[in-house]
Amino acid sequence: MTAPAPPTSWLIVNPASGSNTAKSTETLQAALAERGFRLGRTIAFPDDPLPDIATLEAAGVELVIVYTGDGTVNAAINALAGWSGAVLVLPGGTMNLLAKRLHRELAPEQILDIVAGGGARRGRPLCVRCDAGLALAGLLVGPGTCWSRVRESMRNLAIAEVASEAIGAIRHSATGPFVLAPDNALAREGGYPLVELTPGEHGLQADGYYAEAAIEYAAQTWAVLRRRFREGPHDRLGIADAITLASIDGSALACLIDGEPAECPSPFTFTVAPCGVDLLATAHDL
The missing domain is CATH 3.40.50.10330 (Probable inorganic polyphosphate/atp-NAD kinase; domain 1)
Incomplete structure (x- = not known):
């Protein structure tokens, strides 16, 4: 045959x-x-x-x-x-x-x-949906996402801009509008500088990352560039089909959709939705 x-x-x-x-x-x-x-x-x-x-x-x-x-x-x-x-x-x-x-x-x-x-297996994995687009791997929300600008300067070898932008990113991460999860009983009342939404086979996993001192904000938000912020202190807020997030002052929510900057209105309900086209996978979902 x-x-x-x-x-x-x-x-x-x-x-x-x-x-x-x-x-x-x-x-x-x-x-x-x-x-x-x-x-x-x-x-x-x-x-x-x-x-x-x-x-x-x-x-x-x-x-x-x-x-x-x-x-x-x-x-x-x-x-x-x-x-x-x-x-x-x-x-x-x-x-x-x-x-x-x-x-x-x-x-x-x-x-x-x-x-x-x-x-390989062909399928349509769940993603995170918001007004700004569909996040296939993950979505970050909060003032800590400002470190993406530092990352771009590093990519472009704009060394002179990296230092000044890093100082501004540390300040904004520590004092910018924190993100609240008002309907989640496990969330901190004061909110988080960074909330991660990760899609998976069971829905949307939410984790809120926090820091107790300025030096911890510097270390944790710098780690955003290396995708190692998961090592920092955080609250597991659970898995659901949707989660509502809001900025503490009502301003727009700064987001990174698969690493690319975007904005969503505040408050906003993030939901899960299947990918719009079949993807080939060779391993179990993370």
Whole structure:
């Protein structure tokens, strides 16, 4: 019996992402060819536009492989909501939040081996929905998210700006409008400088991060850049289908959606919703 032909695939890369270089893209293209993937086109975002459903259907594409940072992953996947094909996310950025959710710590070549061998599962994992978009891996809320600006300066090698922005980020994290969870009996009355909302198979997990002194704010919010803030003191607020958050002064809620800055009105009820397109996973949900 003849094995079915592998699906026609398109690859999305982003030269500005943490792991993307001309060499890494060539290596990945070779790895795809070695494993029998039929690669029809490589899209270098942002010079090339992200594909839409009509473009993919016209080209007969059944699988989109995304090897970029989290922001481009989020944009590419949300643009394909309603598509009948599937998306394979590979770790091609700095944090690789969604790739870790789908594949844990596997390297791209290991993921491709599993997919080529028929060991991946296709599905639509739950995400966090808000007015500003759909967070596929996680959403941060609160003044502590201001550290994303420091991260961008570091990415752009704007060293002169990093120090001044870091000082401002420490101050804003400690004195900015804290985030309340008014309907949650476990939440602190004074709120939190940072609330993390993590989607998973059972719903939305909420954790409130706090600090007791200025030096702890500096250490904890700096850790946001490295995704290591989970090591700091926090309250587990539970798992639910929805949670309402509000800023202590009624101002807009500063957010990071899969690492990209956004805003939501205050108060706002964050909910879970399935991803709009099938994703390939090689590991249990985190």
